[in-house]
Amino acid sequence: MKNPYPQSRLEPIEPLITLKGIHKRYEHKGKPIHALQDVSMEIPQGSITGIIGRSGAGKSTLLRCINALEKPDQGDVLFEDKDLLKCSREQLREARHHIGMIFQHFNLLSRRTVLENVLLPLEITGTLNTESRKYALECLTLVGLEERIDAYPAQLSGGQKQRVAIARALAGKVRVLLCDEATSSLDPETTQDILQLLKNLNRDLDLTVVLITHEISVIRDICHTVYVMDQGRILEQGAVENIFAHPQSALTKNFVQSIFNRDIPEVIQENLSSGPEWAPSDIVLRLIFAGETAKRPVISQLIHEYDAAINIVSGHLDHIGQSMFGTLIISIPHKSSSLDKALEFLSQQHIQVETLGYIPSL
Numbered sequence: 001m002k003n004p005y006p007q008s009r010l011e012p013i014e015p016l017i018t019l020k021g022i023h024k025r026y027e028h029k030g031k032p033i034h035a036l037q038d039v040s041m042e043i044p045q046g047s048i049t050g051i052i053g054r055s056g057a058g059k060s061t062l063l064r065c066i067n068a069l070e071k072p073d074q075g076d077v078l079f080e081d082k083d084l085l086k087c088s089r090e091q092l093r094e095a096r097h098h099i100g101m102i103f104q105h106f107n108l109l110s111r112r113t114v115l116e117n118v119l120l121p122l123e124i125t126g127t128l129n130t131e132s133r134k135y136a137l138e139c140l141t142l143v144g145l146e147e148r149i150d151a152y153p154a155q156l157s158g159g160q161k162q163r164v165a166i167a168r169a170l171a172g173k174v175r176v177l178l179c180d181e182a183t184s185s186l187d188p189e190t191t192q193d194i195l196q197l198l199k200n201l202n203r204d205l206d207l208t209v210v211l212i213t214h215e216i217s218v219i220r221d222i223c224h225t226v227y228v229m230d231q232g233r234i235l236e237q238g239a240v241e242n243i244f245a246h247p248q249s250a251l252t253k254n255f256v257q258s259i260f261n262r263d264i265p266e267v268i269q270e271n272l273s274s275g276p277e278w279a280p281s282d283i284v285l286r287l288i289f290a291g292e293t294a295k296r297p298v299i300s301q302l303i304h305e306y307d308a309a310i311n312i313v314s315g316h317l318d319h320i321g322q323s324m325f326g327t328l329i330i331s332i333p334h335k336s337s338s339l340d341k342a343l344e345f346l347s348q349q350h351i352q353v354e355t356l357g358y359i360p361s362l
Contacts (some may be wrong), residue, residue, distance in 0.1 A: 283333075
């Protein structure tokens, strides 16, 4: 079954997992720690959902609440409209069969072969038989390890170990894969390989993926939707394209700025001021392009129609999923008669404009 979600992510899709008003508090040295505060989210079937935040934001606690390994103090955890917090032990065990999990450090048994590691959960649940063993072998083929089934973890690279962990999770025929910082201990090239594998599994198996990370590049490369967390709360959420194009919180802006290299060039930054202190002065603007606007010849049109004296200071163009995203830093004489018209034109083109400050005219 092909996954329709990446091709139709704007269409309404029934949530597979729903969290409502989740609260979780711990005691540490006699002081209360609010790990989660009124967290709500919906995770659509067949989506790849990212949860990003700094260390201590509550991401891992939230991930463990999704499969009820962590019981929240308040709120509801729904999987296919079934409240996991109200299930019997047997019902909860059955629900968890559909939810796999992988971790940063792989958690493989060193004295078991690749195949034996994948079969271990089936042995524990008493579901190991000829059919399940055959499916486990298929899972190892899916992750590209069909020729390493007799190898031991010590003989594998970090990326191969994570592939074994993914195959182990898939062997239970899960519908959801929870990823707890699954690429944090991998080098950049191996990280890209694992992310591409997760994208393929999402597409080919209709696998719903939920991953937590502190790396905004992971969100850019793989996710359809993102939740930004800080101090146990959701700061903002939405489609990745929208969050990147219009970040609201200071934390999200810092994340986005770091990945798209939106910092002002040092030579400009050294002379940047909050007001036009020089005569003549240029105003420095950051333009943010997203989607179709990134494909239009906006700057050339602006120069041609409004005779705007524009200097391009720096720029960056990238992709988020199937959408283009770019930033451009420009300067314009701040007393130019065309400045107001240029700003109005950019607004009409749905281009976000940030005023960065003023510099001596270039």
